Amino acid sequence: MVEHLTKRFGSGVTAVADLSFSAAPGKVTGFLGPNGAGKTTTLRCLLGLVAQTEGKATIDGVTYREIENPITVVGASLEASGAHPARTARNHLRMIASAAKITDSRVSEVLETVGLTAAADRKVGGYSLGMRQRLALAVALLGDPKVLILDEPANGLDPEGISWLRTFLRHQASKGVSVLVSSHVLSEVQQTVDDVIIIRSGSLVYQGSLHALTEGGPAEVVVRGPNIDQLVLPGQWSRKSVANGETVITGATIEEVGRAAFEQSLELHELSAKSADLEQLFLGLTAEESPTNQSVNGKGGPE
Ligand SMILES: Nc1ncnc2c1ncn2[C@@H]1O[C@H](COP(=O)(O)OP(=O)(O)O)[C@@H](O)[C@H]1O
Ligand SMILES: [Mg+2]
Structure with missing residues (x-):
């Protein structure tokens, strides 16, 4: 949950501005906005990776840093795998697992869940972007967390991978997990999400069910x-x-x-x-009102 969250960077950039929202258990919540809208910054605040300027970012009522064994409470993937290229996926997972006292059998289990069993003993350096995304999901799942925070997990996936991701996210939600998944492309998550949070320039423009959003169109x-x-x-x-x-x-x-x-x-x-054409609606909601939309569309940078 995020309450009145604001993050200003030293350079004078307000990445997140008085943002409040929550993600419910048992649901997939899409966190949407164009490149540069402040999604990653918000998720980094939630995961205690960057200190907010104002407001609160909590998971189950506490900040990430207050959680005793975070891997068992919240699983996150912010970038497609920070695994060492010379290491195999299985060894990468084993290292993280042993630090958190998680068994080897759980490692095999998550590899199976993300469909990497056959490639588990290959070096990560040779992985495609899609395989790295799957590995990042495997890391997130290791501690069997009840909250999943995934930043643009569909990036780099082919259509088959995106379809697999949909089933995966739905399955997690059906187990009661709160799934918060960001994307800059609504159509990627449109068929998967129950609720959506849409932001523009760090501020909330819509929170509610996807259904209610289309009704209004x-x-x-x-x-x-x-x-x-x-x-x-x-x-x-x-x-x-x-x-x-x-x-x-x-x-x-x-x-x-x-x-x-x-x-x-x-x-x-x-x-x-x-x-209503959802993508049109989304673009309408997230379009800048002023002509100075350079900061939103100009800088996106690699996700
Ligand atoms: N470490 C940083 N220092 C300065 N500005 C940053 C930093 N990280 C992000 N920003 C800026 O904050 C804004 C939001 O970025 P980001 O959270 O990455 O958006 P999104 O994930 O929605 O694409 C952008 O204008 C970006 O340039
Ligand atoms: Mg981002």
Whole structure:
């Protein structure tokens, strides 16, 4: 949980500004915002890796540093594996495990969970970015924590890997784990998350269910037919697009569009409701209002 969290860097950059949110047990919470929005900085505050300027960042009511055996409470992956390239994944995990009095059998177990068993005895130096991401997840899982904090875990994963990640995150949440997962691409996590926290320039722009976010968006009706371009719309509706006999209408319900087509004797081949375009909604929410958006889009840096 983060309460009125603010982080200013010496250089005068306010990376996080009065941010408050929480992530619930048994849920996957997406922590979203464009590059440079302050996601990594927030997660670093939560993990006690950087001291906040103001406010609180706690896990289960206490700061990370107050947790006695943190690996058993919170698992984190901030960068794709800090493992030594000459070490094997299994040895990397064993080292961390032995420091925390975790057994070798648990090491094998997490390797299996992340799908690295076959590659476990190969040197990490030869790993793809996706395999490193899996190794970072294995490290996070070692202590069987009830909180998972993952910074851009989908980065570098191929579509198969992203699909695997979705199942993985859902499985963790179904065990009651609080999963907080950041991303700068909504579509990566869209099918996985229950709740979303969206930030822009360090400040909260939305917290709530993904469902409620789409409900709030503009509804669209897709209508298709051979002469659909002839459909006459009442004043308050608008035609968003017309292409190949398909029209997208906003400002009307599906019933109203159906009735209008019927009254105008137009043949229909499709009449469907389209939920708001999430990516558009996300971009709209996170777009800078002022023209000085350079600091947000210009610097992202490697994630
Ligand atoms: N150690 C640092 N020193 C100075 N500025 C930083 C530092 N870390 C991050 N920032 C700045 O803070 C802002 C937020 O960065 P970051 O938390 O990495 O965003 P995100 O993870 O959402 O891309 C950016 O403007 C970034 O340049
Ligand atoms: Mg980041």
